[in-house]
């Protein structure tokens with residue numbers, strides 16, 4: 001029998017950001033269980049060229065910095081704050097578990113174990129099941145688990161003669177081919193195309209199958225330092241104004257684009273996907289050089305001569321490697337109450353701040369008296385797939401923000417959390433600078449209209 005205050009399912013970013021904050025706020029014991037053989041969740045199986053698409057300084061666990069914090073001076077991200085590679089993210093999470101949590105004696109970690117539906121712990125090696133006596137809460141930190149290329153099976157058929165691979169294996173295989181077919185246009189597809197181009201593949205060698213175009217966030221508007229105040233907070237304010245005036249999700253997207261916050265690969269094609277994938281304008285310009293893009297169609301099968309699409313077909317390039325990037329990094333599930341009796345189901349409180357959301361949920365667990373109070377500050381944001389769904393995501397994020405502002409203790413927590421740098425950017429802004437004062441004025445006057453209009457739009461679509 002395992003005895004523990006908290007049984008945490010999942011040792012990815014969510015599980016560890018939660019455990020790290022609970023460790024700070026309480027003296028509780030925790031047992032963290034994961035099917036994988038190491039902590040880090042999907043980062044443990046990421047493709048070698050993966051990077052965060054947001055600055056590293058506000059990702060990971062709250063108790064330690066991630067990344068160098070330097071400003072990048074070279075390449076397509078020149079001028080932006082450092083991102084982190086998948087390996088750096090993994091090292092950061094491992095350091096938290098192995099150097100901070102486990103040595104305390106309060107935390108136990110069970111790799112290659114799973115939690116069963118009846119909440120027992122089963123070893124994936126021996127099959128042995130152990131009862132768990134949970135003193136306080138069962139924490140589902142795997143609710144948002146997403147599909148990744150390495151563990152995902154493409155939904156289309158591939159003839160045995162066709163060479164298909166994942167972005168994980170692609171770096172080792174690209175040297176053997178003359179052409180490349182990238183299937184998928186989300187964050188992984190974009191990363192893969194950029195990887196190929198940076199490696200010296202020419203745009204003529206790439207065929208990009210893009211079932212849906214994606215709206216992208218301009219990385220310049222996600223920078224968390226004072227130097228970028230006008231870009232980052234300016235973008236937030238512009239999106240509030242867009243939310244106040246929008247007639248629907250597409251209209252919001254066009255307004256976000258007009259203000260410089262969102263970008264698209266082809267200005268003549270309307271994107272229908274929004275997963276908060278983030279790029280610089282230089283990266284987007286490079287993506288635009290790909291001329292052989294097959295849009296608006298899903299692949300149904302690939303044989304050595306032909307790529308069969310839902311409607312029609314195109315010739316399969318000769319001597320080609322297919323790189324499958326169709327795993328969705330967004331998990332589509334209906335939201336459930338975060339605090340519900342003996343169960344906490346970690347979800348996002350402000351999209352796309354996944355680490356911060358897990359940290360905040362742990363802090364609420366430690367500091368608020370009962371589920372009703374905890375849930376008052378923690379309405380789950382559904383993860384968006386489309387610009388229309390994003391309206392609800394923004395609405396719920398604003399609602400949570402409004403609730404947090406009503407609590408002095410939470411407001412202080414927001415200012416101190418490295419995982420949410422935007423509150424302190426605003427609080428510490430020098431508003432004697434006229435353009436900032438004007439921006440703050442716009443912020444104040446747009447919040448309520450944005451909230452009201454979003455409420456009307458989401459209730460209409462509901």
Ligand SMILES: Cc1cc2nc3c(=O)[nH]c(=O)nc-3n(C[C@H](O)[C@H](O)[C@H](O)COP(=O)(O)OP(=O)(O)OC[C@H]3O[C@@H](n4cnc5c(N)ncnc54)[C@H](O)[C@@H]3O)c2cc1C
Nearest residue numbers: 010012013014034035041042052053054114115142145329
């Ligand atoms: C390529 C890529 C780039 C990304 N970049 C960013 C970014 O820049 N910023 C950002 O905020 N987000 C980013 N994300 C989103 C990212 O998924 C989240 O930031 C975060 O890593 C999700 O962590 P998680 O712990 O919720 O899920 P996971 O990493 O999937 O971890 C869940 C864990 O739970 C375990 N598990 C599930 N069920 C059980 C069970 N029954 N018993 C035991 N263990 C179980 C799984 O084995 C898994 O290890 C990115 C995602 C991808 C794919």
